[in-house]
Amino acid sequence: MITGIFTFLIIFAVIGSILYGQKLIKTEKSDAVFGNPERAKGGIHWVIVGTSFLLFTWLYYSWDIAKSFYPKSANELCQVAKVNESLLSLKYLFPIEERSHKSTALIKRENINISDKIIEIQNSPDLKNQVKEKFVNLLNKTRQTIPLLTNEKYLEIETKNTINELTNRIKQLTEDFPKDNYPPPLSEEEENKRIEATKKQLGWGATGMEVPPLPESKVGLKFHTAAQELNSISDEFFAMRNHHPEYLRLLNEIRDEIKEYRNSLNDDQEIETTYIKEIKKLGQRIEYESVFPPNTLDEMEKAIRVFDKVQKKEQGATRIKDMLLFPGGTIVASGPTCAEDGPGRWLPKPSDTFRIFGDLLKPSVGFKMIPMIWYEMMGVNRIVGFLLPNWIADIMPGKYPVHTSDGTVEPNFKSKVLDVVTGEFEAFKIPVPTGHIWDSFLRVFLGLTLGIILGVPLGLFMGLNRFAKGFFDPLVELYRPVPPLAWAPLVITVFGIDNVGKVFLLFMVSFSIMIISARAGASGTQLSKIHAAHSLGASRWQILRNVIFPNSLPEILTGVRVAVGMCWGTLVAAEFLAGTTGIGFVENVARKYMQYEVIWITIFVMGMLGLLFDVTIRKIIDKTIPWRGKG
Amino acid sequence: MSDLVSQNVNMIFKSLKGETVHALKDISFTLKKGELLTVLGPSGCGKTTLLNIAAGFLRPTSGTITLGGKEINGPGLERGMVFQQGALFEWLTVNENVNFGLRMKKEDPVKTAKKVEEWLDIVGLQGFGNTPTYQLSGGMQQRVALARCLINDPDLILMDEPLGALDALTREKMQSLVLKIWKETGKTIILITHSVEEALLLGERAYVMAPRPGRIHKEYKLPFASLGLKEDLREIKNNKEFVTKREEILSMIWDMEEEIMGKENLG
Ligand SMILES: Nc1ncnc2c1ncn2[C@@H]1O[C@H](COP(=O)(O)OP(=O)(O)O)[C@@H](O)[C@H]1O
Numbered sequence: 100m101i102t103g104i105f106t107f108l109i110i111f112a113v114i115g116s117i118l119y120g121q122k123l124i125k126t127e128k129s130d131a132v133f134g135n136p137e138r139a140k141g142g143i144h145w146v147i148v149g150t151s152f153l154l155f156t157w158l159y160y161s162w163d164i165a166k167s168f169y170p171k172s173a174n175e176l177c178q179v180a181k182v183n184e185s186l187l188s189l190k191y192l193f194p195i196e197e198r199s200h201k202s203t204a205l206i207k208r209e210n211i212n213i214s215d216k217i218i219e220i221q222n223s224p225d226l227k228n229q230v231k232e233k234f235v236n237l238l239n240k241t242r243q244t245i246p247l248l249t250n251e252k253y254l255e256i257e258t259k260n261t262i263n264e265l266t267n268r269i270k271q272l273t274e275d276f277p278k279d280n281y282p283p284p285l286s287e288e289e290e291n292k293r294i295e296a297t298k299k300q301l302g303w304g305a306t307g308m309e310v311p312p313l314p315e316s317k318v319g320l321k322f323h324t325a326a327q328e329l330n331s332i333s334d335e336f337f338a339m340r341n342h343h344p345e346y347l348r349l350l351n352e353i354r355d356e357i358k359e360y361r362n363s364l365n366d367d368q369e370i371e372t373t374y375i376k377e378i379k380k381l382g383q384r385i386e387y388e389s390v391f392p393p394n395t396l397d398e399m400e401k402a403i404r405v406f407d408k409v410q411k412k413e414q415g416a417t418r419i420k421d422m423l424l425f426p427g428g429t430i431v432a433s434g435p436t437c438a439e440d441g442p443g444r445w446l447p448k449p450s451d452t453f454r455i456f457g458d459l460l461k462p463s464v465g466f467k468m469i470p471m472i473w474y475e476m477m478g479v480n481r482i483v484g485f486l487l488p489n490w491i492a493d494i495m496p497g498k499y500p501v502h503t504s505d506g507t508v509e510p511n512f513k514s515k516v517l518d519v520v521t522g523e524f525e526a527f528k529i530p531v532p533t534g535h536i537w538d539s540f541l542r543v544f545l546g547l548t549l550g551i552i553l554g555v556p557l558g559l560f561m562g563l564n565r566f567a568k569g570f571f572d573p574l575v576e577l578y579r580p581v582p583p584l585a586w587a588p589l590v591i592t593v594f595g596i597d598n599v600g601k602v603f604l605l606f607m608v609s610f611s612i613m614i615i616s617a618r619a620g621a622s623g624t625q626l627s628k629i630h631a632a633h634s635l636g637a638s639r640w641q642i643l644r645n646v647i648f649p650n651s652l653p654e655i656l657t658g659v660r661v662a663v664g665m666c667w668g669t670l671v672a673a674e675f676l677a678g679t680t681g682i683g684f685v686e687n688v689a690r691k692y693m694q695y696e697v698i699w700i701t702i703f704v705m706g707m708l709g710l711l712f713d714v715t716i717r718k719i720i721d722k723t724i725p726w727r728g729k730g
Numbered sequence: 731m732s733d734l735v736s737q738n739v740n741m742i743f744k745s746l747k748g749e750t751v752h753a754l755k756d757i758s759f760t761l762k763k764g765e766l767l768t769v770l771g772p773s774g775c776g777k778t779t780l781l782n783i784a785a786g787f788l789r790p791t792s793g794t795i796t797l798g799g800k801e802i803n804g805p806g807l808e809r810g811m812v813f814q815q816g817a818l819f820e821w822l823t824v825n826e827n828v829n830f831g832l833r834m835k836k837e838d839p840v841k842t843a844k845k846v847e848e849w850l851d852i853v854g855l856q857g858f859g860n861t862p863t864y865q866l867s868g869g870m871q872q873r874v875a876l877a878r879c880l881i882n883d884p885d886l887i888l889m890d891e892p893l894g895a896l897d898a899l900t901r902e903k904m905q906s907l908v909l910k911i912w913k914e915t916g917k918t919i920i921l922i923t924h925s926v927e928e929a930l931l932l933g934e935r936a937y938v939m940a941p942r943p944g945r946i947h948k949e950y951k952l953p954f955a956s957l958g959l960k961e962d963l964r965e966i967k968n969n970k971e972f973v974t975k976r977e978e979i980l981s982m983i984w985d986m987e988e989e990i991m992g993k994e995n996l997g
């Protein structure tokens with residue numbers, strides 16, 4: 100419904116914008132020169148067209164337009180798919196969608212297999228000549244079973260009758276199928292049961308990618324019933340064996356010979372065992388394949404072709420919907436179930452996506468019982484306990500209390516301090532943020548902050564001091580070019596898969612970037628500024644603090660901006676590897692369960708957060724270093 | 731007496747490759763307190779090097795340079811510098827640039843603020859105190875640089891092509907300003923320039939330096955600076971003596987440049 104309105108809105112927006120664009124061109128004075136950059140200015144209406152185009156592509160290729168205008172179409176296509184699936188095994192017997200008859204292809208292949216095996220055996224250095232002769236003989240006999248399957252002379256009456264019977268059933272189905280009273284009505288009880296079951300099934304897209312499989316419309320029921328009949332026909336056909344007594348006699352002879360030979364083999368004659376097994380397998384394959392004489396199935400082929408034509412015609416409107424509204428794929432059937440196959444499967448429908456996004460944002464639902472971003476009440480005592488190290492209590496004077504003889508423990512000053520630093524006291528609660536997004540954000544923030552706090556001073560030092568540059572350069576240059584994720588296995592082993600490991604990984608990323616940018620900033624300071632500060636009476640520390648540092652700030656902040664981007668990318672990948680929270684974790688789990696909507700939502704959230712970080716830092720840069728590029 | 735005395739100053743640069751550059755050779759001169767000396771010469775003749783030695787940024791290879799009898803040994807507050815591009819701290823406002831020296835000395839902020847105001851008045855920047863320096867024009871930036879240097883009350887002011895990057899009009903105004911400040915404060919000034927006119931207009935004395943090795947080639951005693959305090963600078967430029975001196979020095983420098991070119995082409 101909403102999708103429908105939306106589709107129309109998009110179409111109106113596009114048409115309106117194009118008309119506006121045309122009007123705009125007419126009012127502008129004409130510009131004969133090509134390449135005037137002025138002509139690229141403005142053009143909000145084209146932004147609307149571009150956005151609409153993207154949205155429309157999304158709606159169309161996710162099959163959301165089909166779903167919103169024809170909610171039952173997937174169910175009908177499912178029934179059609181069932182017929183196609185049942186028909187497929189029968190069609191494969193004939194050059195309908197293949198180049199040759201199945202029998203022809205099989206015979207060709209088996210002849211080649213046998214010839215290849217003969218050559219292999221004759222060239223084998225591990226076999227005695229006598230054994231080779233025996234094997235080749237067996238293979239030749241196996242080859243001789245083929246004509247016994249393909250000669251009309253050996254086709255049994257019983258087999259012929261079954262083929263005729265199946266052909267007639269196909270013809271009957273072809274005749275009944277287009278009729279209005281097909282399928283024949285069920286008994287009232289059965290019909291009620293069917294309707295009951297149909298009502299119970301969920302709608303299209305309600306449970307991810309599935310399509311409701313039970314027929315919900317008259318046309319659907321028709322195809323569903325026909326598919327069942329076709330299934331039964333093909334089952335019966337493939338159960339049939341074209342085995343004449345003559346063939347069975349030769350087959351048994353070969354089998355006996357093989358058995359006898361195998362009994363004569365010792366345990367250590369592995370090569371011979373392998374070969375004889377392969378020879379046996381070749382014979383067995385021919386035995387179970389449906390090989391028939393050349394023209395035996397002609398009548399059946401004709402019947403199938405006619406039925407195929409009829410069922411295609413009967414698809415009618417459904418066929419057109421399939422072509423127009425299911426771009427890039429269709430609904431496929433596999434046994435009793437149906438699924439989307441194509442972009443409709445991995446490109447989630449906007450309507451589903453927004454619904455699931457809404458669910459994810461609900462703090463009570465979230466993902467894996469953890470909200471995306473929310474808050475929880477946390478006692479101040481826990482925060483204090485986390486922030487203060489426990490050794491504070493250890494260095495206090497006195498001793499920890501010892502229990503008394505009446506079985507109680509008297510707290511003293513030292514134990515009270517311990518209670519404070521471990522957070523074991525009563526305190527009011529304050530809200531603190533939690534959730535996947537917050538966790539990811541906090542990791543980036545901590546890794547980045549650590550990297551800045553340690554990287555900037557070291558980088559400045561390296562920019563000013565030959566020893567520092569020489570000494571730390573090898574360290575930094577050895578680890579920096581390695582893609583950060585390559586360090587992940589080691590870092591995770593040392594620091595654990597939880598926050599510490601990830602924060603350390605991000606620290607590694609930001610540290611090297613901050614060093615390099617701070618160093619570039621420091622070494623780029625004009626000597627005249629330092630001279631000026633010197634002659635104004637500044638000390639070394641004052642020069643570092645008041646000249647070199649602010650002068651390097653543009654480089655440092657650009658470094659921060661790069662580092663944020665790198666950290667964000669690394670973090671998501673690291674969360675993919677391991678962990679139990681974070682936006683990357685969400686995507687990884689969604690991938691495992693093929694929740695394409697969630698995957699797209701996480702991609703979107705990551706993009707938005709990345710953009711948010713970048714814009715924020717850009718704002719900060721503009722605020723703090725307005726002189727950039729103007730010095 | 732705080733005279734600047736240079737005795738046989740030599741400066742030889744050695745590069746890592748082993749090449750040596752004799753940047754200054756046997757420079758000896760005396761600059762009395764309150765004198766304004768301009769130094770002129772083709773590029774690469776050691777002007778900046780001489781100034782850096784006087785400022786204490788470089789130590790001469792041999793020879794001594796003293797100010798008021800004390801040997802110059804590192805940068806000091808009694809010697810202020812003004813650079814070609816101003817070398818302002820562009821992240822600071824005009825006020826913060828001007829009071830930089832006093833802030834580093836942790837002087838009383840109230841007194842400092844008063845002093846800053848006075849100096850901004852003198853250099854003609856009243857009301858610009860809170861403007862960020864990167865928003866100023868080139869001429870205004872040089873005014874800030876002057877104020878920043880003068881607020882420390884140095885005995886000697888060293889200027890390395892302070893007006894080199896300015897357009898002709900601004901430059902003329904700034905020349906008047908330099909003369910005015912020199913007159914009012916009575917500071918000793920060394921001003922390096924590559925403009926012959928500027929050297930003649932501003933200097934009581936002018937040295938023309940010659941390159942390879944860098945040395946004082948010729949010395950001029952000039953009357954124009956004292957004239958310039960009374961008369962319009964543009965009129966002085968048409969003064970007959972001024973014109974002859976200018977042409978003489980110009981051809982001298984021209985010859986030096988030719989010689990350098992010749993040597994380079996041969997070598
Ligand atoms: N730090 C240095 N190391 C090596 N050579 C230098 C250095 N500084 C200046 N020179 C050389 O000394 C000579 C004089 O330089 P400088 O005083 O800058 O000339 P000017 O300011 O007159 O143009 C030049 O040839 C320059 O190449």
Ligand SMILES: [Mg+2]
Binds near residue numbers: 777778
């Ligand atoms: Mg110079």
